[in-house]
Amino acid sequence: MSKLFEPTQVGDIAVKNRIVMAPLTRNRSPGAVPNDLNVEYYTQRATAGLIVTEATAITHQGQGYADVPGLYSKEALDGWKRVTDAVHAHGGKIVVQMWHVGRISHTTLQPNGGKPVSSSNKTAKSKTYLVNSDGTGSFAETSEPRALETAEIAGIVEDYRKAARAAIDAGFDGVEIHAANGYLIDQFLRADINDRTDQYGGSIENRARFLFEVVDAITREIGPRVTGIRISPVTPANDASDAAPQPLFDYVVEGLAKYDLAFIHVIEGATGGDRNFQQGDKPFDYAGLRAAYEKAGGKASWMVNNGYDRQLAIDTAENGKADLIAFGKPFIANPDLVERLEANAPLNEIDQATLYGGGPKGYIDYPALEKVA
Numbered sequence: 001m002s003k004l005f006e007p008t009q010v011g012d013i014a015v016k017n018r019i020v021m022a023p024l025t026r027n028r029s030p031g032a033v034p035n036d037l038n039v040e041y042y043t044q045r046a047t048a049g050l051i052v053t054e055a056t057a058i059t060h061q062g063q064g065y066a067d068v069p070g071l072y073s074k075e076a077l078d079g080w081k082r083v084t085d086a087v088h089a090h091g092g093k094i095v096v097q098m099w100h101v102g103r104i105s106h107t108t109l110q111p112n113g114g115k116p117v118s119s120s121n122k123t124a125k126s127k128t129y130l131v132n133s134d135g136t137g138s139f140a141e142t143s144e145p146r147a148l149e150t151a152e153i154a155g156i157v158e159d160y161r162k163a164a165r166a167a168i169d170a171g172f173d174g175v176e177i178h179a180a181n182g183y184l185i186d187q188f189l190r191a192d193i194n195d196r197t198d199q200y201g202g203s204i205e206n207r208a209r210f211l212f213e214v215v216d217a218i219t220r221e222i223g224p225r226v227t228g229i230r231i232s233p234v235t236p237a238n239d240a241s242d243a244a245p246q247p248l249f250d251y252v253v254e255g256l257a258k259y260d261l262a263f264i265h266v267i268e269g270a271t272g273g274d275r276n277f278q279q280g281d282k283p284f285d286y287a288g289l290r291a292a293y294e295k296a297g298g299k300a301s302w303m304v305n306n307g308y309d310r311q312l313a314i315d316t317a318e319n320g321k322a323d324l325i326a327f328g329k330p331f332i333a334n335p336d337l338v339e340r341l342e343a344n345a346p347l348n349e350i351d352q353a354t355l356y357g358g359g360p361k362g363y364i365d366y367p368a369l370e371k372v373a
Contacts, residue, residue: 004317004325005342008049010301011225011262013093013173015049015324018317019338022305022328023052023097023176023230025068027129027137027357032063032070034079039086040364044335046092052176052228052265052326053083055099055183058163060111062184064101064142066131067357071096071163077170084171095174095228096167098160098218102184103145104128104238110143117152118145119187119194119201119210124239126182129356137357150198153210156184161217164227174226174262177214181271182238185211189248192241204251212255224260228300232267233289234279245279250292257298263324264293265303272328275307287321310341336368345369 005017028037042051057063057070070076080096087094103118106128110116127139148156160177167175179185187193188210194201200209219227232240233249242248256264268286270277278284290302304316305326313325331337332355333348340347354362 062100180232182240257296
């Protein structure tokens with residue numbers, strides 16, 4: 001049997017295989033509250049070694065897309081408890097991806113119609129998803145943000161801490177800090193976005209300060225061995241860019257090595273696109289990134305993501321290039337993806353029209369292998 005299908009330990013989380021369901025925004029939690037559809041969706045996919053939920057806002061301010069779930073109301077946490085109980089009842093393990101979108105939002109989604117917040121006041125060349133008055137969904141340009149005042153940042157760090165505690169109380173096996181894809185933490189990291197002149201801007205050390213304050217607050221609250229983090233060194237998602245990603249992310253992982261984290265989740269290339277995409281003047285060295293992490297004493301499970309098919313995942317697990325392989329879109333169309341990969345069975349085709357918003361169609365109605373047979 002391939003190593004990909006063997007159990008392993010991820011921090012304090014024992015998983016039955018090395019296949020991870022990657023976080024996937026689906027816009028099916030009206031009012032930011034998980035519901036019956038969400039319970040069924042995640043339960044269907046409980047054969048994954050680990051489920052990382054769709055990105056979930058830590059506060060109303062952290063919300064950037066319509067009908068995505070939150071971690072900041074009793075109703076939302078009660079909804080998530082139903083999800084975690086169901087996944088556990090089916091033998092699965094599940095962590096929540098903790099999200100603050102920063103500038104990737106719209107005034108209509110913000111408290112009192114306010115501006116989104118970011119490391120700067122630069123508007124992202126990106127879009128967000130809104131629900132119209134007639135109930136249909138559509139994409140809209142993001143709103144102009146405002147730069148966070150220095151004195152406000154500690155409050156957002158505290159929001160992360162509170163949300164991590166709420167997540168564990170809602171039955172999650174752990175959390176993943178979303179520090180990727182051009183959202184708030186990434187907006188502090190990137191030199192092309194962050195133009196601050198205080199202690200959170202300028203040097204790599206200063207730009208990474210917010211990230212480490214968040215990691216520190218969360219790990220102190222719930223423990224490092226149930227905490228993971230997601231990074232995307234070169235992705236252009238949500239107008240994120242940096243001319244020198246290698247020294248930036250080498251510094252980030254060297255700092256993360258000081259914590260006994262559960263996992264480091266690395267998006268290779270452009271999120272959902274070209275695995276060979278690069279920023280800067282040379283290809284990003286992912287093996288060098290892991291080497292820098294391990295040289296600094298890091299021992300967390302190394303999770304990789306983006307464009308993995310069955311053979312590449314098997315080869316990557318066998319040769320030790322990664323401990324965990326995360327699959328995104330294949331898990332949308334194939335609730336029994338683990339079984340299909342193990343049997344080398346064909347995969348269902350994904351319905352692009354039902355990815356965002358809507359109801360059961362394209363969400364919980366993809367057939368499993370036995371139904372196809």
